[in-house]
Amino acid sequence: MNRNELRSRRFSHGRLHTWIMFLCILLIITLQWTEALYTFTYYVRG
Secondary structure (H helix, E strand, O other): OHHHHHHHHHHHHHHHHHHHHHHHHHHHHHHHHHHHHHHHHHHHHO
16 A cells, blocks of 8 residues: 555646646746847837
């Protein structure tokens, strides 16, 4: 029973880490897109 509990705990921790990495990558992509759009609008307006 302890072995199964340890395995499930380790699995949930790995899943949480994967979600955090995914959210960080998504945040970075969103920030880059926002910066690119801001620069594009700045150049368009002159």
